[in-house]
Amino acid sequence: xxxxxxxxxxxxxxxxxxxxxxxxxxxxxxxxxxxxxxxxxxxxxxxxxxxxxxxxxxxxxxxxxxxxxxxxxxxxxxxxxxxxxxxxxxxxxxxxxxxxxxxxxxxxxxxxxxxxxxxxxxxxxxxxxxxxxxxxxxxxxxxxxxxxxxxxxxxxxxxxxxxxxxxxxxxxxxxxxxxxxxxxxxxxxxxxxxxxxxxxxxxxxxxxxxxxxxxxxxxxxxxxxxxxxxxxxxxxxxxxxxxxxxxxxxxxxxxxxxxxxxxxxxx
Amino acid sequence: xxxxxxxxxxxxxxxxxxxxxxxxxxxxxxxxxxxxxxxxxxxxxxxxxxxxxxxxxxxxxxxxxxxxxxxxxxxxxxxxxxxxxxxxxxxxxxxxxxxxxxxxxxxxxxxxxxxxxxxxxxxxxxxxxxxxxxxxxxxxxxxxxxxxxxxxxxxxxxxxxxxxxxxxxxxxxxxxxxxxxxxxxxxxxxxxxxxxxxxxxxxxxxxxxxxxxxxxxxxxxxxxxxxxxxxxxxxxxxxxxxxxxxxxxxxxxxxxxxxxxxxxxxxxxxxxxxxxxxxxxxxxxx
Numbered sequence: 001x002x003x004x005x006x007x008x009x010x011x012x013x014x015x016x017x018x019x020x021x022x023x024x025x026x027x028x029x030x031x032x033x034x035x036x037x038x039x040x041x042x043x044x045x046x047x048x049x050x051x052x053x054x055x056x057x058x059x060x061x062x063x064x065x066x067x068x069x070x071x072x073x074x075x076x077x078x079x080x081x082x083x084x085x086x087x088x089x090x091x092x093x094x095x096x097x098x099x100x101x102x103x104x105x106x107x108x109x110x111x112x113x114x115x116x117x118x119x120x121x122x123x124x125x126x127x128x129x130x131x132x133x134x135x136x137x138x139x140x141x142x143x144x145x146x147x148x149x150x151x152x153x154x155x156x157x158x159x160x161x162x163x164x165x166x167x168x169x170x171x172x173x174x175x176x177x178x179x180x181x182x183x184x185x186x187x188x189x190x191x192x193x194x195x196x197x198x199x200x201x202x203x204x205x206x207x208x209x210x211x212x213x214x215x216x217x218x219x220x221x222x223x224x225x226x227x228x229x230x231x232x233x234x235x236x237x238x239x240x241x242x243x244x245x246x247x248x249x250x251x252x253x254x255x256x257x258x259x260x261x262x263x264x265x266x267x
Numbered sequence: 268x269x270x271x272x273x274x275x276x277x278x279x280x281x282x283x284x285x286x287x288x289x290x291x292x293x294x295x296x297x298x299x300x301x302x303x304x305x306x307x308x309x310x311x312x313x314x315x316x317x318x319x320x321x322x323x324x325x326x327x328x329x330x331x332x333x334x335x336x337x338x339x340x341x342x343x344x345x346x347x348x349x350x351x352x353x354x355x356x357x358x359x360x361x362x363x364x365x366x367x368x369x370x371x372x373x374x375x376x377x378x379x380x381x382x383x384x385x386x387x388x389x390x391x392x393x394x395x396x397x398x399x400x401x402x403x404x405x406x407x408x409x410x411x412x413x414x415x416x417x418x419x420x421x422x423x424x425x426x427x428x429x430x431x432x433x434x435x436x437x438x439x440x441x442x443x444x445x446x447x448x449x450x451x452x453x454x455x456x457x458x459x460x461x462x463x464x465x466x467x468x469x470x471x472x473x474x475x476x477x478x479x480x481x482x483x484x485x486x487x488x489x490x491x492x493x494x495x496x497x498x499x500x501x502x503x504x505x506x507x508x509x510x511x512x513x514x515x516x517x518x519x520x521x522x523x524x525x526x527x528x529x530x531x532x533x534x535x536x537x538x539x540x541x542x543x544x545x546x547x548x549x550x551x552x553x
Contacts, residue, residue, distance in 0.1 A: 105530040110510055113495055114522060117514040194376060198496040201378045202511070221382055225390075235379040243374035250370065250438070 003247030010241055014060040023051035025058040025211055037229055044229040047219065056233055059211035063241065066127050066196040066206075067189035073131025075185055078138025083169050083177075085139070086146025097143070100136045108133050112195070113204070121204045130192050138184055145177035179256040186249035190242045197238045213238050288314075301523070310524035315516055320524035323509065330400055331491060331498070331505030334424055339486060341429035342436055347476070349433065350440025355467055357445060365437070373434035381427050381500045388423065396420050398502040424501045428494075436482065443475035450474075477548050484540020491532050 013020065028048040035045040043052035085096040115129045149155065150173060158168050199205040200214025208215050213234040220230030285291045289300055304311060310320035349369065353362045389397035396402060402416050447453065448471050456466045491506065498507035506525065513521035 105533045106526060107529040107533070109494060109496075110526065110529060113510060113514050114526075117517075190374065194374070197376050198378060201376075202496060202499055217376075217379060224382070224386060231379070231382065235376065235383075238379065239371075239375045242376070243370060246370050246374050246434075247367075250366065 001248070001251055003244050003249075003251055006240055006244030007248055010060065010064065010244065013057060014064050017057040017061055021051075021054035021057050023054045025050065025054040026209055036227070043233050044227065046216070046227075046230055047223060052216070052229065052233060055211040055216055056213070056237060059213045059216055059234070060237065060241075062123065062206055062210065062212040063193050063196060063214070063238070066123070066130070066212075067193040067245075069127040070130035070134065070192040071185050071188040073128060074135035074138055074188060075181070076135075077132070078135035079142050079174070079181065081135070082139035082142025083146055083174065086143035087150055087165065087169050087173065089147075093143070096139070100139055103133075104136050112199075116199065116204050121199070121207060123206050123210065126196060126199065126205060130195060134188060134192070138181060138188075141180050141184055142177055145180065146173055149173045149176055183249050183253045183256060186245055186252060190245035190249070193238065193245070194242050197234075305527065310527070311520035313513070313521045314518045315513070315521070320521050323521060324506070324524060324528060327504060327506050327509045328491065330503060331507065334421065334428070334498075334503060334505060335491070337421060337425045338428040338432065339483075341425060342432040345429070346433045346436035347440050347472075347479075350437040351444055351467060351472060351475075353437065353441040354444030354448065355463070369434040369437050372430035372432075375431070377427055377431050377494075377497055378500050380430070381423070381497075384423050384427060395423055397423070398500075400504055424497070424503060428497060436479070439479065439482070440475060443478060444471055447471045447475045477544070480543045480547060481540045484536045484538075484543060486536070491529075 028050055037044045043056060046052055046055070081096050081100075085093040111133055112129055115133075116125060119125050119129070146169075155168060155172060158172050163172070196205050196212065197214035197217065200212055201218050203218065205214045205218075206212040208219065217231055217234040217238070220227065220234065224231055282291070289297055292300070301311075308321070310324075312319055313323055346369070349365050353365045356362045385397040388395045396419055400417065400420050402408075402420075408416060444467070448467075453466060453471055456470045457463075461470075495507035495511040497503070498505045499511055502508075509521070510525050512518075513525070
């Protein structure tokens with residue numbers, strides 16, 4: 001599990017950023033502008049003489065939290081609506097699923113672009129907007145699981161015993177429906193991190209001086225011929241993080257989805 | 268409108284402007300007006316340059332269609348064989364290598380890869396143009412040179428966006444193949460001694476590809492909407508950049524026009540996917 005390894009290392013690095021960072025990520029030293037990597041500044045310095053390694057560590061916290069919070073929001077909405085639609089069925093299901101259809105009609109990237117331009121680019125808005133625009137797939141997944149699970153004997157038994165709907169949904173069905181949700185959420189984190197960095201690239205992401213991998217890369221591109229290290233480290237970090245989450249999601253899918261295991265018997 | 272900020276514009280002319288665009292009416296009335304005009308396919312005029320929105324969109328559409336059509340084509344040409352190969356060599360080293368390779372494409376930030384490629388092929392080697400769709404001297408070129416000029420400008424954007432799209436199709440093909448090869452008719456085909464290749468490519472692939480038709484239908488909105496991040500990096504004059512420019516300038520009529528057209532295309536794409544699927548798979552009845 002290379003993916004899991006990368007993900008764990010990255011989470012540890014960003015949790016311990018204040019301890020590991022050799023410098024204050026905001027401290028400027030104009031006498032040390034655009035220094036190449038050296039023993040004192042492992043990843044060099046940027047156009048204000050700030051230490052790139054420290055900014056990368058703190059930026060990692062921002063990028064990862066965008067991923068986690070955005071996916072957290074979409075999980076919350078997606079699971080709630082999917083569970084209600086799948087469990088109760090009938091007109092509730094119709095209402096929720098037709099709403100999903102309407103939301104799916106609007107191109108997601110376009111919607112995110114509009115909302116960020118109108119509401120203003122800041123960390124909070126970006127996390128919430130990405131979260132609010134990415135729950136539809138999850139709600140469909142959860143609904144499908146609920147539709148099949150609620151017919152099982154043990155659920156019928158729980159109902160017959162008079163267990164309240166609320167408890168059946170959260171205690172009896174949800175734990176069994178979580179496997180595909182986890183897989184989708186893992187890919188979702190990767191997607192959100194990539195999206196934040198893409199938005200930052202257009203100046204619509206987390207705003208400087210707060211470091212995020214996306215905006216370090218963006219400022220770095222203006223100095224790309226003089227200071228290659230400014231674009232290389234954030235680029236590689238985004239790439240490795242997203243790759244880590246994607247490989248983890250793919251690995252989880254192979255483990256959790258019984259249809260894909262086995263396959264052809266090797267002759 | 269940003270005119271409120273400008274001290275040189277008198278309150279009278281601001282009121283006049285608002286009246287001209289119907290902005291003085293209450294919001295519900297404005298909305299009703301807008302829906303009314305929409306029924307007649309009148310998306311209004313851009314706040315920026317007074318051109319009809321529909322003409323602005325028509326200007327940008329071919330560039331996006333060209334770019335995303337070519338990259339979708341490239342993705343299918345490369346991803347389907349990769350997926351089949353992966354499934355044939357399930358869980359082998361080759362399978363893992365293909366998995367990692369396609370995931371690298373899926374995970375690498377497209378704008379960063381684009382930046383590196385522009386620097387390497389465009390600036391250092393000087394082989395390829397780095398942005399836009401035509402060279403400065405495009406109008407002076409002959410017909411053949413014009414064609415090559417377009418090709419040169421297309422290479423980087425098409426390959427970089429195709430690299431990013433390989434993973435989903437090849438993984439899809441792979442998992443469908445793995446499901447199909449366990450069916451009885453595949454065992455029969457193997458049992459009667461058909462060569463491995465023909466079992467995979469003739470018997471299994473056809474059935475594994477059925478769900479991919481749905482993906483083509485669902486790709487339609489993206490095909491026409493383009494990606495604003497991608498088009499902005501390459502200064503590609505397409506729909507994605509139009510959306511970005513109009514959002515940055517608060518050009519509401521254009522924004523709404525793009526949103527409505529995008530939503531319509533999504534619906535059309537879904538319908539086409541459903542119909543195609545039923546046409547190809549006799550088990551499904553609409």
